[in-house]
Amino acid sequence: MEEKLKQLESTFLSKISDVQTEHELGSLRAQFLGKSGSLSEVLKGLKDIDPKLRPVVGSLANQIRDRMESGIKAKQADLESLEIAKKIQEEKIDVSLPGRIRWMGTVHPLVQVQDRIVDIFSRLGFSYIQGPEIETDFCNFEALNIPKNHPSRDMQDTLYIDENRLLRTQTSSMQIRAMLSEPPPVRLVMTGAVFRSEAVDATHSAMFHQLECLCVDENVTMEDLKGTLEFFAREMFGNKTKIRLRGSFFPFTEPSVEVDCTCVFCSGKGCKVCKKSGWIEILGAGMVNPAVFEKVGYPSTVSGFALGIGIERVAMLLHDISDIRLFYENDIRFLRQFL
Ligand code: DAH
Numbered sequence: 001m002e003e004k005l006k007q008l009e010s011t012f013l014s015k016i017s018d019v020q021t022e023h024e025l026g027s028l029r030a031q032f033l034g035k036s037g038s039l040s041e042v043l044k045g046l047k048d049i050d051p052k053l054r055p056v057v058g059s060l061a062n063q064i065r066d067r068m069e070s071g072i073k074a075k076q077a078d079l080e081s082l083e084i085a086k087k088i089q090e091e092k093i094d095v096s097l098p099g100r101i102r103w104m105g106t107v108h109p110l111v112q113v114q115d116r117i118v119d120i121f122s123r124l125g126f127s128y129i130q131g132p133e134i135e136t137d138f139c140n141f142e143a144l145n146i147p148k149n150h151p152s153r154d155m156q157d158t159l160y161i162d163e164n165r166l167l168r169t170q171t172s173s174m175q176i177r178a179m180l181s182e183p184p185p186v187r188l189v190m191t192g193a194v195f196r197s198e199a200v201d202a203t204h205s206a207m208f209h210q211l212e213c214l215c216v217d218e219n220v221t222m223e224d225l226k227g228t229l230e231f232f233a234r235e236m237f238g239n240k241t242k243i244r245l246r247g248s249f250f251p252f253t254e255p256s257v258e259v260d261c262t263c264v265f266c267s268g269k270g271c272k273v274c275k276k277s278g279w280i281e282i283l284g285a286g287m288v289n290p291a292v293f294e295k296v297g298y299p300s301t302v303s304g305f306a307l308g309i310g311i312e313r314v315a316m317l318l319h320d321i322s323d324i325r326l327f328y329e330n331d332i333r334f335l336r337q338f339l
Contacts, residue, residue, distance in 0.1 A: 001049055001057050004042050008032070009064050016071055022079055029072055039065060109338040110209055110327055113315040114191050117211050120235045124228060126189040126213060131174035133167060133193060139176040140168050143295035144252040159195050159206075167195035171212040172252060175288075175306060178214065179296035185217035186304075191311070202323040209311040214288070216304030222255070222287060225305035229285065233261045236314075240267060244279060253286025253306055264317060273317070280317060283309040 012032050019025050032038050043061055046054060107115070118128055141153055152158065152169060159167040174190040190212045198206045215224065226245065233241045241261050248258040260281050263274035270276040285307035293302060312324050319338070321327075326334050 001042065001045055002060060004045075005057070005060055005064055008038055008042060009067065011038075012068055012071070016075055019075060019079075022076070025072060025075055025079065032068055033065065033072075039068070103332075103336075106335060106339050108327075108335065109315050109319065110311055112338060113318065114209065114211060114311050117232075117236065117309065117311075117314070118189050118191065120232055121189040121213055123235075124187075124231065126187045126215070128189050128191075129174065129178060130192055131168075131171075131177050131190065133195070134161060134165055135168040135173045137164050137166060139173040139180075140166060140170065143176040143292060144170075144172055145289050145291045145295070146251045150251065155197070157197055159197050168192070169196055170194055170308065171210040172306070172308060174212060175214045175252075175292075176296060179216070179293075179298060184298055184302045184304075186214060187217075188212075188214045190214070200325065202325065205312070205324050205328065207328075208324070211309045211311055213307045214304065215306075216288065216293075216298070216302050218302060220287075220303045220305060222305070225285060225287065225307070228305070229259055229283075229307070233282075237261055237264045242268070248284065248286075250284060250286055252289050252292050254289040256284065256286035259283045259285055259307075265320075273320070282314065282317075283307055 012028075015028055016025075019028055030037060034040070039061065046057060046061075049057065122128065141150070146152065158169050161167070171190050171192050171194060174192070175188075178186055178188050178190075191209065193207055194210050195207050198204050200206060213228075215228070226243075229243050229245075233243045241264070243262075244260045245257040246260065248256045250256040258281055260279040262268040263271060263278055263280050265271050265273045266278065268278035270278045274280050285305065288304040288306050290300065293300065293304075312327060315321065315327070316324065
């Protein structure tokens with residue numbers, strides 16, 4: 001019986017050295033140490049041997065079982081570390097390879113300019129609102145005191161949807177919506193896309209963006225408009241910027257002005273951008289025409305000013321961009337310059 005046990009151990013040892021996987025190790029364990037495994041089989045013969053020899057053979061069997069157990073444990077550990085080594089090998093990262101660059105999205109240059117202007121007016125207490133791109137004839141023309149025979153109402157300039165609806169040609173339409181929905185005082189800054197039936201070239205687009213301000217209260221004067229414009233010009237183009245008002249005409253303001261500021265590039269000395277004049281036109285403005293207040297049902301005791309800025313125009317000036325189409329093509333090489 002002792003012989004059988006030793007035989008068993010040596011078979012076990014030679015088999016375990018061939019084991020390659022945890023699964024094989026599991027079967028080996030069952031084969032030798034399981035309930036009906038080889039060791040149990042041999043030990044069944046224990047009852048047939050001389051009782052005096054039983055303790056000796058029994059203790060030998062126990063030693064062999066312990067050695068087999070620890071052999072299996074050791075093999076298990078070996079297999080595990082082999083597995084880890086294999087994984088490390090497979091998942092090895094070559095840290096010397098150049099990384100993959102993930103480009104971050106950026107704010108579009110037009111939105112950057114818009115955000116800056118909105119921020120300046122917000123600091124003066126103007127609230128930001130938006131309005132629909134599909135407008136009524138009333139908000140876009142009628143209530144803005146633009147008469148039926150006005151050339152801008154021509155099909156050649158305005159994109160109509162039907163007789164009463166059109167794509168807004170100016171953000172001034174939002175002034176009307178705002179005044180129809182809330183009583184004075186109002187102090188609003190508004191932005192959005194506007195549409196015109198326009199042939200597209202380097203300086204014209206059928207769709208572009210405007211920013212509009214409206215301030216209505218009692219005793220709002222031209223002086224308030226001028227102070228607001230001066231603050232805006234300094235914040236936007238630098239502390240030394242001066243403004244100049246030139247008489248102009250818009251149906252919805254009376255008086256109306258065109259606003260120039262000293263050239264951002266030559267500080268008024270005269271250069272290519274300002275065509276040697278030292279001044280650059282940046283926006284249209286004026287005192288709200290009482291006819292507009294009448295259309296929206298505001299009392300005759302109020303007064304106000306309004307102003308409108310072309311966002312593309314300001315962005316083109318600031319960044320020295322000569323073709324408006326660049327804003328809409330979304331060429332990543334162009335956009336990446338405005339991080
Ligand atoms: N709506 C005018 C345009 O599209 C711009 C404008 C001029 C807006 C004077 C104003 C303003 O609010 O007071 O040309």
